[in-house]
Amino acid sequence: MTSLMALVVGVLYAAAIYMMLRRSIVKLVIGLVLLSNAANLLIFTAAGLRRDAPPLVPDDAQMPAGLVADPLAQALILTAIVIGFGVLAFAVVLIRRAYEVVEADDMHQMRDTDT
Numbered sequence: 884m885t886s887l888m889a890l891v892v893g894v895l896y897a898a899a900i901y902m903m904l905r906r907s908i909v910k911l912v913i914g915l916v917l918l919s920n921a922a923n924l925l926i927f928t929a930a931g932l933r934r935d936a937p938p939l940v941p942d943d944a945q946m947p948a949g950l951v952a953d954p955l956a957q958a959l960i961l962t963a964i965v966i967g968f969g970v971l972a973f974a975v976v977l978i979r980r981a982y983e984v985v986e987a988d989d990m991h992q993m994r995d996t997d998t
Contacts, residue, residue, distance in 0.1 A: 888928040895921035907988050908981070912974050919967035923960050930956030 895917055902914030930953045938951040985993050 884932055885928065888924070888932065892921055892925045892928060895924065906990050908978050908990055908993070909988060911990070912971070912978060915974060916967070916971060919963065919970075923963050923967075926956055926959055926963070 899914045899917035899921055902910045902917060905911065905914070933950075933952075935950040935952045936947070938947055938954050940947050981993060982988065987993060
């Protein structure tokens with residue numbers, strides 16, 4: 884299962900880099916989303932793929948009983964999802980405004996304008 888997840892993460896990273904190298908700015912944003920999802924999946928896979936109990940400590944104990952899930956990876960992924968959504972929203976608004984000004988989706992045409 885871990886090797887399959889590693890393959891999926893690699894494919895997502897490759898697709899993200901491929902999309903980010905295209906001339907279209909919309910494809911750049913799609914690549915950014917894929918890159919964000921690949922990073923989240925990498926963190927999730929590195930933390931371990933197992934179904935364990937939540938890390939709750941009873942009142943009379945000093946540590947949880949048995950195997951527990953790692954809450955750090957879950958917190959990192961949740962934070963990364965929120966930040967990724969914010970970056971995506973900003974990029975979409977920025978692209979829309981750039982398209983209104985330049986009237987082109989091509990990054991080379993955007994670079995050549997003086998507006």
